[in-house]
Amino acid sequence: MDKSRLLCVMYAYMMREFSQRTVAGLKEYKLFKLLLPPFKSFLEINLDKEIEKHQEVIACAVAAVQRGQTPDHVSIEQLLRRAREIDQAFLRKAHSLSSALDIHYQEIDQVRLRRIELVITAAYQLLANWQAKMSFRRVVHGQYGREQFRLFLLNILNLYIQETRVLSKSVKIPRHLARFSDSLIDTVHTVMQRAADQLAQDLTDKLYQRNR
Numbered sequence: 001m002d003k004s005r006l007l008c009v010m011y012a013y014m015m016r017e018f019s020q021r022t023v024a025g026l027k028e029y030k031l032f033k034l035l036l037p038p039f040k041s042f043l044e045i046n047l048d049k050e051i052e053k054h055q056e057v058i059a060c061a062v063a064a065v066q067r068g069q070t071p072d073h074v075s076i077e078q079l080l081r082r083a084r085e086i087d088q089a090f091l092r093k094a095h096s097l098s099s100a101l102d103i104h105y106q107e108i109d110q111v112r113l114r115r116i117e118l119v120i121t122a123a124y125q126l127l128a129n130w131q132a133k134m135s136f137r138r139v140v141h142g143q144y145g146r147e148q149f150r151l152f153l154l155n156i157l158n159l160y161i162q163e164t165r166v167l168s169k170s171v172k173i174p175r176h177l178a179r180f181s182d183s184l185i186d187t188v189h190t191v192m193q194r195a196a197d198q199l200a201q202d203l204t205d206k207l208y209q210r211n212r
Contacts, residue, residue, distance in 0.1 A: 003126075003127055003130050004058050004059070004061075004062045004123075004127065006136060007058050007123060007126070007127075008051075008054065008055050008058050010136070011051070011054050011058075011119075012051045012054070014153070014157075014199065014203060015047055015050060015051060015054075015160075016047065017199060018157060018160075018192075018195055018196065018199050019043050019044065019047050021195035021198070021199060022043065022188075022191055022192050022195045023036070023040050023043065025191035025192075025194060025195055026187070026188070026191050029187055029191075031183065031184065031187065032184075032187070045090060046090065046164075046167075048090075049086050049087065049089070049090040050160065052086050053079075053082070053083050053086055054119065056079055056082050056083075056086075057079055057116055057119050057120050057123065058119075058123050060075050060078075060079055060120060061120050061123035061124045061127055062127060063075075064120075064124050065124060065127045065128050070121075070124060071120045071121070071124055075120075076113065076116055076117060076120065079116050079120070080109060080112065080113060080116065083112060083116075084105065104166065107166050108163055108166045108167065111159055111162045111163045111166060112163055114159055115156065115159040115160065115163065118152075118155060118156060118159065119156065122143075122152065125143055126139055126140070126143060129142065129143065137207060140207060141208075146204060146208045149204050149207065149208070150200050150201060150204040151200075153199075153200040153203055153204065154196060154197065154200040157196035157199065157200060158193075158196060161189065161192045161193060161196060164188075164192065165185065165188075165189055
């Protein structure tokens with residue numbers, strides 16, 4: 001497996017694990033007993049588009065390494081535009097929610113830009129320093145201290161949580177659930193944050209082989 005493909009696979013694993021832990025956490029709340037099946041489906045579709053966006057970011061980092069130049073502002077702006085195109089495909093796939101979803105790009109792009117910059121910078125540095133026959137573990141250890149890596153993963157997940165929270169504000173809640181909307185959003189945010197904290201810790205412990 002080539003290096004860029006490995007980065008994509010590992011990111012996809014992290015995000016799918018994060019989604020599964022979020023769903024498991026929401027099962028503990030009575031408020032989500034009826035909403036969980038459609039919400040789980042929504043998360044899965046949303047997750048697929050986020051993984052696709054990440055693949056675009058990695059491809060951009062690969063191109064930058066091949067050019068011998070760090071990713072520039074133009075490349076990042078192109079990734080933002082591409083993200084919107086993927087969003088539209090997501091809305092078509094989630095057609096039952098399309099009429100109830102109005103994405104506020106002015107707000108969401110601010111968070112999305114930070115995540116793109118974080119991921120593409122890290123990917124570029126990893127790929128540029130990843131010598132032949134060097135393991136992923138070794139190249140990460142060369143770039144990050146243990147706590148630095150944990151915070152890096154946590155930052156990625158936290159920005160995803162922020163983006164999801166902004167997106168959730170764009171969803172038109174059914175009238176009979178409107179009075180619970182703030183509570184629903186707060187609960188999802190709390191569960192996602194707890195899952196992110198634990199996952200960043202677990203993945204770091206695994207990569208740095210530290211028993212907790």
